[in-house]
Amino acid sequence: MPGRQHFNKAMNEVHQNVLQMGVLVEESLEKARRAFEEKDLVLAEKVISQDHKIDEMQLLLEDRCTILIATEQPVAADLRVLLTAVKIVSSMERMGDHAVHLAKTTRRTSQLPNLDRLRTLILPLIVKGNDMVKDMLTALANHDAELARKVAGRDDEIDDLHRELFETLINFQRENPEYALQTTDLLFLIRFFERLCDHVTHICEWIVLRETGEHAELS
Amino acid sequence: MKNMEGVIRGTVEALGTQKADDNIQSERIKGIIFQLLCVFAALVGIVSLAFLLVYVLREAVGWLDWDFLTGRPSRFASKAGIRPPMLGSTFVIALVALFSLPLGVGAAVYLEEYSKQGLWKRFVEVNIANLAGVPSIVYGLLGLGLFVSTLGLPHGVVLVGALTLTLRVLPIVIVSSQEAIKAVPDLQRHAALGIGATRWQMIRTVVLPEAVPGILTGTIIALANAMGETAPLIMIGAATTMFSAPHGLLSSFSALPLQIYAWSDFPQTEFRHGVTPAAIVVLLLIILSMNGVAIYLRNRFYQRKKG
Amino acid sequence: MIQLDMKTKRPEALQREVSPEVLQVKNLSFYYGSTRALRNIDMGIYKNRVTSIIGPSGCGKSTMLRCFNRMNDLIADTRVEGSILLNGQDIYAREVDPVRLRRHVGMVFQQPNPFPKSIFDNVAYGPRMYGTRDKSELMEIVERSLKNAALWNEVKDRLHKSAFSLSGGQQQRLCIARAIAVEPEVLLMDEPASALDPIATTFIEDLIDELKKNYTVVIVTHNMQQAGRVGDYTAFFLNGELEEFDGTDKIFLDPSSQKTADYISGRFG
Numbered sequence: 001m002p003g004r005q006h007f008n009k010a011m012n013e014v015h016q017n018v019l020q021m022g023v024l025v026e027e028s029l030e031k032a033r034r035a036f037e038e039k040d041l042v043l044a045e046k047v048i049s050q051d052h053k054i055d056e057m058q059l060l061l062e063d064r065c066t067i068l069i070a071t072e073q074p075v076a077a078d079l080r081v082l083l084t085a086v087k088i089v090s091s092m093e094r095m096g097d098h099a100v101h102l103a104k105t106t107r108r109t110s111q112l113p114n115l116d117r118l119r120t121l122i123l124p125l126i127v128k129g130n131d132m133v134k135d136m137l138t139a140l141a142n143h144d145a146e147l148a149r150k151v152a153g154r155d156d157e158i159d160d161l162h163r164e165l166f167e168t169l170i171n172f173q174r175e176n177p178e179y180a181l182q183t184t185d186l187l188f189l190i191r192f193f194e195r196l197c198d199h200v201t202h203i204c205e206w207i208v209l210r211e212t213g214e215h216a217e218l219s
Numbered sequence: 220m221k222n223m224e225g226v227i228r229g230t231v232e233a234l235g236t237q238k239a240d241d242n243i244q245s246e247r248i249k250g251i252i253f254q255l256l257c258v259f260a261a262l263v264g265i266v267s268l269a270f271l272l273v274y275v276l277r278e279a280v281g282w283l284d285w286d287f288l289t290g291r292p293s294r295f296a297s298k299a300g301i302r303p304p305m306l307g308s309t310f311v312i313a314l315v316a317l318f319s320l321p322l323g324v325g326a327a328v329y330l331e332e333y334s335k336q337g338l339w340k341r342f343v344e345v346n347i348a349n350l351a352g353v354p355s356i357v358y359g360l361l362g363l364g365l366f367v368s369t370l371g372l373p374h375g376v377v378l379v380g381a382l383t384l385t386l387r388v389l390p391i392v393i394v395s396s397q398e399a400i401k402a403v404p405d406l407q408r409h410a411a412l413g414i415g416a417t418r419w420q421m422i423r424t425v426v427l428p429e430a431v432p433g434i435l436t437g438t439i440i441a442l443a444n445a446m447g448e449t450a451p452l453i454m455i456g457a458a459t460t461m462f463s464a465p466h467g468l469l470s471s472f473s474a475l476p477l478q479i480y481a482w483s484d485f486p487q488t489e490f491r492h493g494v495t496p497a498a499i500v501v502l503l504l505i506i507l508s509m510n511g512v513a514i515y516l517r518n519r520f521y522q523r524k525k526g
Numbered sequence: 527m528i529q530l531d532m533k534t535k536r537p538e539a540l541q542r543e544v545s546p547e548v549l550q551v552k553n554l555s556f557y558y559g560s561t562r563a564l565r566n567i568d569m570g571i572y573k574n575r576v577t578s579i580i581g582p583s584g585c586g587k588s589t590m591l592r593c594f595n596r597m598n599d600l601i602a603d604t605r606v607e608g609s610i611l612l613n614g615q616d617i618y619a620r621e622v623d624p625v626r627l628r629r630h631v632g633m634v635f636q637q638p639n640p641f642p643k644s645i646f647d648n649v650a651y652g653p654r655m656y657g658t659r660d661k662s663e664l665m666e667i668v669e670r671s672l673k674n675a676a677l678w679n680e681v682k683d684r685l686h687k688s689a690f691s692l693s694g695g696q697q698q699r700l701c702i703a704r705a706i707a708v709e710p711e712v713l714l715m716d717e718p719a720s721a722l723d724p725i726a727t728t729f730i731e732d733l734i735d736e737l738k739k740n741y742t743v744v745i746v747t748h749n750m751q752q753a754g755r756v757g758d759y760t761a762f763f764l765n766g767e768l769e770e771f772d773g774t775d776k777i778f779l780d781p782s783s784q785k786t787a788d789y790i791s792g793r794f795g
Contacts, residue, residue, distance in 0.1 A: 006735040067778070070775070410641065411651075413632065414629070415627075
């Protein structure tokens, strides 16, 4: 029989819980995206009001990992799993915050038809970002370092898209000074989504570290 | 790299040189002398035993036959036999075993398992140790005074002989039983008590089963000693020569050592250099085989314990 | 919705956990002659939990353990003040028979100490002593106990071989089987793995984790990592006093006492 069954179970729980938190974040981002696209303010409020669950989960998981490190003296792969779990959940929590930000931006901009064109232009960035999150979770669930590397590689695409959108938004702002406030909001939005993808990239790096023991510089 | 080679060469030179103040060689010689002395000490015992065996065996040859074992004592060397004293000895020793085992084991269990560490226990133990050192002839006197004069038992009967020899071996049986009981690890006692055994259950199921081989070994060696006892038996009035084997507790008896003692005093050479050595060989064989059984028991139980 | 099924709660939450106290130590002091080995101990042992007792050599941790089943009674010239309640009854009360107490509070020792008997007879020792004679009933007890001690599969084909034919770790599991064959409520373990190699130690630790489903376990260990791994609660003894007693997570993450912190982090002395 394999030894340390109790610890093995705990480690498995940690892995499952990190995945659950990832799914929670992904769902939150997906809802925020739909609310943004369909101007669904009710859904946006839901995203905002549910974020505390993600925050709580982060705290629980961080405590759990700390306790396991303190009481079980993990080494080698076990130690990497726990250390990267702490980092992964802290990035996930920020990603959850970005979903909230998207929901709040929806609240502030969806009622202004003049901004619809900009919103349509921004949508692909959000979709691409969310796709990256989904694939990152697949890599995380399947312990797939190779997929993680590939997902992180898509960050460049996002950066390019962000740069294009940035120029478009600045031009719009220059031409429509009366929408300065909302345009700034959208500027922050694209900035935050670019950051979201950086978080995904970081998580991908930790997946690689966890699975292979190698530090990968993927961004 | 060069440095390292230098260090190694230096060490080798140092290890090879013998300095003036180096005392390793002289100490080594002293060690060899000591070792030789130890070998000599060990050989004294073996050589003298071998000498004894060869000496008596050579003289006993021709005398030691079936008729000798089954015959009765006689004034004529060619007719002399040792059946009555041999059976006498066996009878007495069997009784000694019967008396001394329960008494000895009981006393040992009391001392090791029940009595508290303290003055009383020390007092009893010191006395037992002293008793073990009392000369055997004094036991004869004790037996005479206690069993014959005080209790009114007849002179020179099997029961008195057995009781007297029981007193003689009891200290040895007690001490060896104590040792055997002490050798049962406390861990085993605690294991039993920890499950909720009473003290009696622990003694019965753990201590005694484990101590039995040690107790038997000690007891058999003590009985073998008793087998050779002569003086106390003379004191209680046992006969040196009997023409029939004892038939009951209160019948007179003789014992092998007594018969040997009597024969060795006969003027005829056939007795001194034939019959007596033959009887000695029989006595030695009995005693050595008892010791052999003791050693066998010890080894067998020791191995079983190791699994 | 996602269910957060986590065994260990946050440290503050753990403190609030209420499991009934099987044993309650109340103002207990213990003397060897005139030396006070334990002073004014107050602590509780919670049902179906593992409580580890840790501390440097001579801190009184083994003495404390042996107070729970009155094994200290066997040592001459010892004295107890205060009380220990087992399900509310003072085990040091005059009318309590220590032999009967030990049938409720079993013990496993530091050195594996099987009897020089067969594996079967070792496990059947207690039940037989309590009066079970029926062969099939004994067999049932032996099988159940060996299964609970995670030893059945290794010995089922050689139950009548000597217990000494087992390895050290197996012998210790046999001793655990022997102890649980009489269905005690509490199982005391005095450094049960300190004489074993790391793999055998892992087996014992896994076993302790299983045992707490049915028993309340108190374990003395000089190995604080082991306390961290197996204990739900940890008691840190120092110089005969209970320096700190709390959930293991709390002790290992955020001990209240600086001395506890120094000890568990290896900065002691």
